[in-house]
Amino acid sequence: MLKYVEIADKMEAWIIQKDLAQGEKLPKLAELMELYGVSKSTIVKALEKLENRGLIYQVQGSGVFVRRPKRADHVNLIDNNGFTADLPTHKMSSKVLTLRKVKPSKKVQKLFGDPKEVYEVRRLRYIDNKVLCLEESYFRTDVVSYLNEQIVQGSIFNYVRELGIAIGFSDKYLAVKKLDQKTADLLGVKPADPALTINEIYYLTSGEPFDYSTTTYHYENSKFFIQSNA
């Protein structure tokens, strides 16, 4: 992991652990450098990262301030950490519907640049034992070479990171629709009930896509937030 990302993670953990409120001022640059034992440029880059994550804001000539803590029951649409990291105060669980290697569909093939096979993972995800969403994912097997039932029961992203695979960024496309009978049955709602569907492409830090997924959310059990500073 890059040094400044490591420092950003530490600072984020510190802000959350201290439960700092919106508008609280962080220590000055020099203090942060001493506190974490790193250079000025590493602190500056770590702060940019935290700003990017929506955790702080910087006021020219005035200092660095905390942004309102994330709402614990909302899915964060900006970070790329997965639910398990997003929703730490909730019990997250999964029911695995499908786990197998398949030949990719034309769409996935085009996206991934012609891989011979992909892992197909279909899961129902639960938040505090209530259905949160249906997730259908495709992973390139030349990046994620091994998955089993136990791994996909938990956080696939944590597993991937532990393998040393660096997740870089993601494209997310959102739309609202009325559910078909089959998906409604899986989510435990009625056909034609509303749902938010998110199509996501996850890229490695090298810029290569490695995960394509479609997630359909139970409209009563899901809320989302974005802390933007672009």
Place this chain on the structure above:
Amino acid sequence: MLKYVEIADKMEAWIIQKDLAQGEKLPKLAELMELYGVSKSTIVKALEKLENRGLIYQVQGSGVFVRRPKRADHVNLIDNNGFTADLPTHKMSSKVLTLRKVKPSKKVQKLFGDPKEVYEVRRLRYIDNKVLCLEESYFRTDVVSYLNEQIVQGSIFNYVRELGIAIGFSDKYLAVKKLDQKTADLLGVKPADPALTINEIYYLTSGEPFDYSTTTYHYENSKFFIQSNA
């Protein structure tokens, strides 16, 4: 406007105008410094800003690359530019339903820190003459001191920026629901049809909130995207 934001805007305009594709490499740092006539630190900060906006990705030791162009028919959920800037290839228009100064509700009062009055603006927004959304906004009158019918027909954010007011960041909360009769009528859909609702709080660069809005989207006429790198 901060120098590096100005350079970031210029580089963004250049990428869009050149219609660069995903994976295309940008000129080296030294070339960019010469091209824009600014220091290394300004270029570095401008690139961070563009990374933040999802327009580029940086690969350690390899260079800076373009991310897939924004989908022209999707509402960008990360930037804070408003629809008029987001959807440049579409004809955006508004029908003003309400424009008046009112005493703020308890909720808005609490958020804004007890202002005496706020502008209430309710608009139907159209994309290519189809209803995109119903938008209900409250602006602090001590920040946005004057609005009229002509201004709120267009982009309020462009107007605000022209006044020299610096918009910093925003919190967005999303949920999917079934529409009530009144909102459904305004959007031209049926009661109980689905909708995405986004509650947004916009802050000045100083960290002060100045705009609170609730936007309810026509589910068939709206699509959204997020390019995340957090």
